[in-house]
Amino acid sequence: xxxxxxxxxxxxLAGCIYALFAMGLTLIYGxxxxxxxxxxxxIMWGAYFLYLLMEKPIRLPLSLALIPxxxxxxxxxxxxxxxxxxxxxxxxxxxxxIASLGLSFxxxxxxxxxWGAEIRTYGFEIKRGMRFWGVSITSNQVAIIIASVICIALxxxxxxxxxxxxxxxxxxxxxxxxxxxxxxxxxxIQFTWVIASILAGVGGILLALDTNLQPGMGLINLVKAFAAxxxxxxGNLWGAxxxxxxxxxAENLSVLVISPGYKDAIAFGIMVLMLLIRxxxxxxxxx
Amino acid sequence: MKKMIHVSLFLIGxxxxxxxxVLAQETIKIGAxxxxxxxIAVYGEGFKKAVDLAVEEINxxxxxxxxxxxxxxxxxxxxxxxxxTAVRKLITVDKVPVIFGPAASSNFMAAAPVAQESxxxxxxxxxxxxxxxxxxxxxxxxFPSDVLQGKGVSDxxxxxxYKEVPVMYVNNDWGLGLKNVxxxxxxxxxxxxxxxxxxxxxxxxxxxxxIRATKGNPKAVVNLTYLNEGAVMFKQSYxxxxxxQWIAGSxxxxxxxxxxxxxxxxxxxxTYPVVSQETKEYKAFKEAWKKKYGEDKIPIFGEYNxxxxxxxxxxxxxxxxxxxxxxxxxxxxxxxxxxVTGDKTFDQDRGVGAEYGVWTIKDGQIxxxxx
Numbered sequence: 001x002x003x004x005x006x007x008x009x010x011x012x013l014a015g016c017i018y019a020l021f022a023m024g025l026t027l028i029y030g031x032x033x034x035x036x037x038x039x040x041x042x043i044m045w046g047a048y049f050l051y052l053l054m055e056k057p058i059r060l061p062l063s064l065a066l067i068p069x070x071x072x073x074x075x076x077x078x079x080x081x082x083x084x085x086x087x088x089x090x091x092x093x094x095x096x097x098i099a100s101l102g103l104s105f106x107x108x109x110x111x112x113x114x115w116g117a118e119i120r121t122y123g124f125e126i127k128r129g130m131r132f133w134g135v136s137i138t139s140n141q142v143a144i145i146i147a148s149v150i151c152i153a154l155x156x157x158x159x160x161x162x163x164x165x166x167x168x169x170x171x172x173x174x175x176x177x178x179x180x181x182x183x184x185x186x187x188x189i190q191f192t193w194v195i196a197s198i199l200a201g202v203g204g205i206l207l208a209l210d211t212n213l214q215p216g217m218g219l220i221n222l223v224k225a226f227a228a229x230x231x232x233x234x235g236n237l238w239g240a241x242x243x244x245x246x247x248x249x250a251e252n253l254s255v256l257v258i259s260p261g262y263k264d265a266i267a268f269g270i271m272v273l274m275l276l277i278r279x280x281x282x283x284x285x286x287x
Numbered sequence: 288m289k290k291m292i293h294v295s296l297f298l299i300g301x302x303x304x305x306x307x308x309v310l311a312q313e314t315i316k317i318g319a320x321x322x323x324x325x326x327i328a329v330y331g332e333g334f335k336k337a338v339d340l341a342v343e344e345i346n347x348x349x350x351x352x353x354x355x356x357x358x359x360x361x362x363x364x365x366x367x368x369x370x371x372t373a374v375r376k377l378i379t380v381d382k383v384p385v386i387f388g389p390a391a392s393s394n395f396m397a398a399a400p401v402a403q404e405s406x407x408x409x410x411x412x413x414x415x416x417x418x419x420x421x422x423x424x425x426x427x428x429x430f431p432s433d434v435l436q437g438k439g440v441s442d443x444x445x446x447x448x449y450k451e452v453p454v455m456y457v458n459n460d461w462g463l464g465l466k467n468v469x470x471x472x473x474x475x476x477x478x479x480x481x482x483x484x485x486x487x488x489x490x491x492x493x494x495x496x497x498i499r500a501t502k503g504n505p506k507a508v509v510n511l512t513y514l515n516e517g518a519v520m521f522k523q524s525y526x527x528x529x530x531x532q533w534i535a536g537s538x539x540x541x542x543x544x545x546x547x548x549x550x551x552x553x554x555x556x557x558t559y560p561v562v563s564q565e566t567k568e569y570k571a572f573k574e575a576w577k578k579k580y581g582e583d584k585i586p587i588f589g590e591y592n593x594x595x596x597x598x599x600x601x602x603x604x605x606x607x608x609x610x611x612x613x614x615x616x617x618x619x620x621x622x623x624x625x626x627v628t629g630d631k632t633f634d635q636d637r638g639v640g641a642e643y644g645v646w647t648i649k650d651g652q653i654x655x656x657x658x
Contacts, residue, residue: 003502006527007498010492010498014492112324116324116328117324117365118329118515118543119329119515125549126522126525126526126548126550126551128526128528129527129528131528136526136527136528138526207491211492211523212518212547214491214515216489217491220490220491252495255495255496255498255499256499259483259485260484260485260486260495260496260499261458261485261487263487263495263496264487
């Protein structure tokens with residue numbers, strides 16, 4: 001029983017991370033209508049920015065370094081839009097897809113260039129988790145769950161209760177029409193990148209706090225986020241959340257039955273299945 | 288006059304032809320397809336330092352018959368595909384007759400057939416998979432095979448009184464090979480494997496695998512892992528409050544494990560090929576290392592890389608700078624050769640033997656295990 005509970009908890013934890021990633025992914029998709037493969041690198045850079053600020057020579061404490069690290073991630077996100085995606089705004093989706101793939105390689109190898117391929121940690125002391133009913137959970141993991149809930153709540157308020165969210169949805173529905181009715185599409189798109197970058201930064205930092213830093217950390221988890229996005233319906237925020245948690249649970253519970261060597265196959269299987277059922281998902285709403 | 292011009296043209300021609308040859312002969316080139324970037328670059332940097340140290344010493348003495356050794360490093364990016372590319376480049380572009388092969392058995396075994404087909408000698412200083420040298424007669428290793436280590440881990444479990452253990456292993460050629468030898472020996476010794484848990488490299492989250500492995504609270508869990516994966520796993524199992532005796536192999540034995548996982552790795556026990564630190568060879572090596580790099584910590588398998596350079600240099604000196612010469616001479620020069628890592632005599636499978644010892648981590652230090 002304990003194993004089942006612990007597995008469910010681990011599944012929810014993994015699911016929260018996937019969901020944070022998937023929401024950023026689906027946000028960019030919703031507004032700009034392309035799948036950003038470089039989102040995983042935004043996640044990774046978010047974690048490394050924090051590392052940069054906490055290590056020699058800056059050595060800020062975590063509480064002080066957090067906001068600047070997120071700020072740098074936002075700058076990076078806006079930068080990728082300004083220099084890569086903005087010039088391609090009118091290009092077809094395949095071009096954008098390939099551009100984001102290239103950007104992903106560039107950013108990943110960039111991080112490897114500066115910090116090397118080895119695993120790094122923020123250097124916090126390792127602590128035993130707290131125990132409830134035989135299930136262990138660390139304070140970092142509590143933070144993951146709380147941060148995910150806060151992010152989702154804020155996103156909801158932003159999307160459905162604010163003027164800006166309304167214009168984001170309008171741009172997502174029809175860019176031309178939104179412009180005609182006087183929505184500042186340029187600002188809306190920039191704002192979308194800010195939100196997506198913050199989500200990526202938060203997710204990356206939480207993931208790195210809970211595990212480790214390495215240049216490939218975004219990529220391996222992004223594949224799962226893709227599966228979550230597809231499962232929840234591309235461009236759908238609630239779907240991304242639900243998809244993330246479902247995939248996290250499916251992965252973690254399946255291992256109790258099948259060999260862990262096939263753990264990744266679950267997420268990939270779901271992804272392939274979704275692509276077979278809804279092949280238009282990856283390349284756009286109307287195919 | 289005309290004759291003079293002819294003679295001088297001839298001389299110029301000769302010198303033009305001869306120049307590249309002279310340049311090529313000035314140093315003795317040895318290829319090294321090392322992991323300088325990618326997932327196992329954490330090992331590669333240490334190997335390179337050890338090789339550089341040996342080369343510097345040999346060159347400072349008198350080189351090989353007066354010629355200096357030059358190592359042509361080629362980054363294998365830690366992937367089998369790029370290992371093949373790196374070895375091909377060393378063979379076709381740099382035309383070296385002998386190559387220090389990639390670390391990680393999967394990577395080495397991907398590149399070994401390339402060297403074998405081209406009849407180029409390739410040596411491994413850390414490949415442990417039992418099938419490593421099967422590609423052919425040009426493939427050598429100065430590191431003991433896991434056939435020995437698998438038995439070592441099994442013996443260790445039995446001697447500690449663990450008769451029922453689950454086994455976790457990295458899902459690749461090395462992990463699978465070692466796991467198979469371990470399971471075979473363990474069963475023969477009357478042990479029982481309760482579960483087998485393969486896992487992928489380079490993940491950030493191994494909790495699920497750990498839960499599966501520690502299901503039913505086993506007294507001990509055998510985990511045949513690397514430094515990075517081991518560090519992540521031991522850290523996460525500590526956080527989850529898992530209480531079990533971890534038993535590892537030699538690939539997890541390195542200061543980096545403690546650096547990454549801190550107190551979570553206290554008390555882990557593992558086997559490793561014993562390299563006596565009391566021999567004069569080892570002491571001289573350690574002294575030289577400290578002098579060159581200003582630190583006491585010898586990176587994992589550094590000693591084997593160091594010995595590999597010396598044996599290769601001796602083989603080139605004796606057999607000449609051709610791959611066939613080196614291949615034949617390797618057997619002769621290594622016979623009875625006492626290096627930093629002990630006796631390096633090659634067996635019929637072009638590998639070396641070893642004694643196995645037991646390591647543990649106590650107060651943040653890797654020490655010999657004593658009951």
